[in-house]
Amino acid sequence: MKLYVKTKCTFCLGTKERYPYSSCPYCGIEGTTYLEASYKAIKKYILDLPEKEKCELRKILYEDNSS
Numbered sequence: 714m715k716l717y718v719k720t721k722c723t724f725c726l727g728t729k730e731r732y733p734y735s736s737c738p739y740c741g742i743e744g745t746t747y748l749e750a751s752y753k754a755i756k757k758y759i760l761d762l763p764e765k766e767k768c769e770l771r772k773i774l775y776e777d778n779s780s
């Protein structure tokens with residue numbers, strides 16, 4: 714399984730200026746595209762979760778350590 718983040722297009726930087734006569738082939742109407750989430754992005758996502766969800770994750774991780 715892979716996780717993705719929605720981010721500004723890395724080819725046209727969300728401006729679509731490189732492709733004045735057609736739409737950018739690498740992104741959608743919003744100038745965004747999906748990239749595989751880095752470990753850093755996943756860590757930030759987890760740290761920003763509500764406390765209740767972080768507690769659930771801690772519980773899962775501690776249970777996994779005991780096996």
Ligand SMILES: [Zn+2]
Pocket residue numbers: 722723724725726727728729737738739740741744
């Ligand atoms: Zn683009």
